[in-house]
Amino acid sequence: MDWTPLVLTFQLATITTIILVLVALPLAYWLVHSRSYFKPIVETLVSMPLVLPPTVLGFYFLIAFSPNHAFGQWLDEYLGLRLVFSFTGLVIASVIYSLPFMVQPIQAGLAGLSPSLREAAFVLGKSKWITLWKVEIPNIKAALLTGIVLSFAHTIGEFGVVLMIGGNIPAQTKVASIAIYDEVEALNYSAANSYSLILFVITFCILLMVYAINGGYVKRFWK
Template sequence: MMLSFDPIWLTLELAILTTFVLTLITIPISYWLTFSSFRYRFIIEAILNLPLVLPPTVLGFYLLLVFSPNHWFGGWIEKLFDFRIAFSFFGILIGSILFSLPFMLQALQVGFSSIPKTHIDTAKVLGKSKLEILFRVILPNCKPAILAGMILTFAHTIGEFGVVLMIGGSIPGKTKVTSIAILEEVAAMNYHSAHIYASVLIVISMIVLLVLFRYKRSVSIVFAEKD
């Protein structure tokens, strides 16, 4: 049986899209969590970081229930758009975004918190709006943290298993990522194929970690200089 590299490409596609979407949505969330004076924002923060302590299968199970056509939300989506979220690439993308959100969120919060308060106060004195402060003061000074968050998110996504399996199953070319392919090859006692898949993930993971730890030094230097 010829080895299919579709799971590898699908894994990379999932990781890239998850990282891109999370970079966009976590910037305003992190900004609000870091600088908001809302008294109970810690509750929101706890909810957003829940995937850190939840077993992946628990998150995947409830997402599967919500996305199911038997649930009002899943049924409404399918009726309105003639599209079923469960067992689709879009479904595992949503699951991946929710499961990896804390990794990007925490990296950005650390970066935002490291901005000297004097920078922000000066911008306010000059009459800059919150949006201008975000794009002209905070983000330019948080590039190292943003990149670190993107690397962590990408690395976390390529190794996802439980959430993806629960929401997407194992549909070749649609939801069958590399981690699931390894399980199936081992179950079928095709250890050679499983070894190839596993080796590719090891190489990708190692490259990502090398970039992360190489860049971690740069991040530390940048924030040390700001202090």
């Protein structure tokens, strides 16, 4: 069995998740504390990947990143980036596709904290940054973990977006979900089954871990 698609899938999921943490934390923080008129618009945009068919997202990425269009051309000329049918393009598409899975738990976590915690830190002379880092984030660990795991698992499960923007290039864009589709097309059911089974078991374990940790089972076990 060729392991490359599986390795590629986990590479993509890991990189996407790391970027998402860095992007989603400030975004969720802004959504919780801002009173801007743009807030509902940003909230809507962040949630769009939850309801849109992945192919719609993939289609627009394909158009935007294509060197035949202005944005893609600009990327190609000035930054030397060719995002269509490349791993970098997959990462960018995955970040946007999984954004709500990271932003929403963090946003809910931050909004669920008593406002007096933040205020107490301010009165004690601490900046917003120190308050976020030392008070708010440590108290939303469960939400953060949920966001990380859901985004990771969701990226593993990507198909439509990846197919549209990445295509099926071995060792570059051919992730496990695409490989399964490919093997089925070639009537190679046993290889498809191997990939599927591995994905099934791994995603099951990841989700089980979240529920076990957030449900307090792990703590009880270690006591």
